Amino acid sequence: MGIVTTTSETAFTQSPETIYDFVTNPVNWTKTYPGSSHVGSVTNDLPLKVGDTWTEAGPDGDRIFTWHLAIAMRPKMWVFNSVGRLGHDREGNGGMPGRITVKYQFTQPGQGITLFARTMTIEGYRDAPLPDGFFKIVNPANIDKYHAAIARELDSAATA
Secondary structure (H helix, E strand, O other): OEEEEEEEEEEEOOOHHHHHHHHOOHHHHHHHOOOOOEEEOOOOOOOOOOOOEEEEEOOOOOOEEEEEEEEEEOOOEEEEEEEEEEOEOOOOOOOEEEEEEEEEEEEEEEOOEEEEEEEEEEEEOOOOOOOHHHHHHOOHHHHHHHHHHHHHHHHHHHHO
16 A cells, blocks of 8 residues: 655644634635535534544545545544545546545644644555556645645635
8 A cells, every 4th residue: 555645734823723614614715725626425514523524525526535534633633534436426436446545633832823734645545557647636635725725715715
């Protein structure tokens, strides 16, 4: 089995609760994450609870990931994963066997500072290699763009 892990951290001036509430609402992902074109099947009952599921379409809109919330500890940690056929089509066919786990952590290293860390771990089987295009999505530069977009959205909400 091959494992790829990408981590990025950004310091924010908003509270851990504010950042947690924004980033753990999958509806916000299409505004902020370069690899997310559509989110579906999300409950309106926020915050999401352990066991909740939702779907997310990749950048082409055709590959679907089904996410399961594994840990929800507001405002400290949020962990979700997709297991099985990663990037399947709308009927559940195709995709790659494996597992993706994404962990969000929120810490306060200093007064008025929240450190938001996002770690994505992708586990794939040797007999089913991940396509090269998939690595463009998980490139650390995209994660940094994601963090910058979160800052933009939070700043925009604060001035509205």
